[in-house]
Amino acid sequence: MAEMIINETAIQPGENILIRLAISRLPSGTEIDIPVHVFRAQEPGPVLLLMAGMHGDEVNGIEIIRRMIRRNMLQPERGTIIAVPVLNIYGFLNFSREVPDGKDVNRSFPGNANGSLASRVAARFTKEILPLVDYGIDFHTGGASRSNFPQLRCVLEEETNAQLAHAFGAPFILNSNLRLGSLRKEASQMGKPIIVYETGESLRFDEHGINVAIEGTHRVMHHLGIISSSTPLSQPSIICEKDTWVRAPKAGLFRSFVKNGQIINRGQQIGTSADPYGFDSYPIISPVSGYVIGLNHMPVVNQGDAILHIGY
Numbered sequence: 001m002a003e004m005i006i007n008e009t010a011i012q013p014g015e016n017i018l019i020r021l022a023i024s025r026l027p028s029g030t031e032i033d034i035p036v037h038v039f040r041a042q043e044p045g046p047v048l049l050l051m052a053g054m055h056g057d058e059v060n061g062i063e064i065i066r067r068m069i070r071r072n073m074l075q076p077e078r079g080t081i082i083a084v085p086v087l088n089i090y091g092f093l094n095f096s097r098e099v100p101d102g103k104d105v106n107r108s109f110p111g112n113a114n115g116s117l118a119s120r121v122a123a124r125f126t127k128e129i130l131p132l133v134d135y136g137i138d139f140h141t142g143g144a145s146r147s148n149f150p151q152l153r154c155v156l157e158e159e160t161n162a163q164l165a166h167a168f169g170a171p172f173i174l175n176s177n178l179r180l181g182s183l184r185k186e187a188s189q190m191g192k193p194i195i196v197y198e199t200g201e202s203l204r205f206d207e208h209g210i211n212v213a214i215e216g217t218h219r220v221m222h223h224l225g226i227i228s229s230s231t232p233l234s235q236p237s238i239i240c241e242k243d244t245w246v247r248a249p250k251a252g253l254f255r256s257f258v259k260n261g262q263i264i265n266r267g268q269q270i271g272t273s274a275d276p277y278g279f280d281s282y283p284i285i286s287p288v289s290g291y292v293i294g295l296n297h298m299p300v301v302n303q304g305d306a307i308l309h310i311g312y
Contacts, residue, residue, distance in 0.1 A: 004047075004080065006036060006128055014042045016075075021124055023089070024117065032090065034121075036129070037069060037083040045079025046224050049129065049136035049194070050217065052084070054106045054183065055098075056091020057202040061139025064213045073218065076226045082129060088121065095203060097143055107181035122183075130187060135164060135224060136194035137217060138183060145298035146306065147201040149260040149291075150209040152216075152237070154195040161193050167223035168216035169233040170197065171261065172293055174240045174311055201297065238291060240311030245294075248273050248301040250282045256308070260295045270308055273301065288312050 004011045011017050020033040050068070052061030065085040068074050074081045086092050090099040098104055103118035111123025142148035152168055153176035154161040165173045176196070178185035187194045197216070199209025215231045222230035248254060256271040258264055266289045274281035284307070294309025301307060 004038065004040065004132060006038065006132070011038045011040055013040050013044075015040050021128060023121055023124060034084065034087060034089060034124075037074070037081075037085075039074050039076055039081040039083070041076040041078050041080070041226075043078040045076065045226055046134040047080040047082060047132055048221065048224060048226060049133040050074070050081065050083045050139070051087055051136065052139040053086030053088055053092055054138065054140065055104070055143065055202075056086070056088045056094065056096050057143065058097075058139075058141035059203060060141040060200045060206050060210055060213075061197070062086055062092070063205060064139050064210050064217070067210070068214060068217065073214070076221070077228055079224070079226045080132075081221075081226070082133065084129070087125065090117070097202070106183060107179070109181055109183050109186040125183075126186060130190060130192065133187070133192050135160075135220075136187060136192065137164075137168070137220065138194055138196045139213065140196055140198045141206075142198065142201045142294060144296075145201060146294055146296045146309070147204075147206070147260060148198040148209075148294045148309070150197075150199040150206075150212045151240075151293055151311075152195055152197055154193075155188075156239070156241070158188075158193065161195060164193060164195050164220055164223070166237065167220050168195065168197070169219055170212060170216055170237055172240055172291065172311055173237045174243055174293065238311075240291065240293065243290075243293065243309060243311045244288060245306045246270065246284065246286065246308040246310065248303055248305045248307050249284060250275075250280075251301060251303045252276060252282075253299050254284075254296065254301045254305075254307055255299070256295060258292050258295075258308070260292050262292045263290070264292060264310070265289045284308075286310065
């Protein structure tokens with residue numbers, strides 16, 4: 001098994017190394033870098049990327065990788081684990097989804113070393129990390145007061161994606177097309193399948209979703225032959241070939257009558273949108289039968305706000 005080089009640092013088989021990718025400096029002069037953990041086994045095998053913090057306020061993914069590192073759960077028996085707990089250091093420091101220029105790193109791939117800040121972060125990652133990776137799991141969290149029930153997103157028509165998703169075993173698997181500028185699309189073009197895990201809402205820990213992800217990640221590691229055992233899957237995932245968002249028909253105060261993960265029927269009242277003065281209340285009806293895979297917890301909504309995500 002050949003040596004691996006990241007940021008001009010060679011990592012030999014059997015070594016565990018922390019590498020820091022320098023990105024830029026704050027206006028104060030403080031250097032910003034991205035910590036990258038590399039765990040290599042003596043025996044050859046696949047390279048699995050575990051990454052989080054693409055959006056700085058999505059703390060569940062960060063905590064998933066942190067716990068696995070802390071519990072010594074990422075030591076491979078074969079192959080290599082590359083773990084990046086926080087990609088968007090700027091957003092993490094500012095409790096924000098974006099970098100300071102307002103752009104989304106996950107719409108900036110493959111990036112440009114001379115472009116915007118988001119583009120520079122993407123470019124450094126694309127140059128230093130992606131070429132080394134065989135497979136990946138990208139951990140995310142719901143944003144804007146919307147909570148995601150634990151779910152995996154991938155292109156199910158691609159066999160390797162489907163195999164990784166079923167091995168992970170999240171409660172729901174959502175068939176999700178590739179988005180322009182995303183890490184998943186860039187990796188796919190390089191022949192490197194990456195699945196996306198979503199759970200909880202921004203700036204809040206979701207213990208259930210974190211535990212699901214830790215067990216699921218170990219199952220993927222076992223599936224790839226990186227480790228020899230993992231926790232068996234208790235029940236198969238529910239496949240959602242399609243999904244739709246229910247949006248607020250009127251501005252006002254939103255009350256939900258359903259819970260995340262719940263099955264609902266077409267025509268079922270799933271909540272109300274009421275004016276704050278006690279004059280009117282409007283029922284919100286589900287347009288399809290399916291499962292609640294995302295729920296808005298913000299009680300004050302504007303007309304057209306996404307309030308409920310249904311997979312079916």
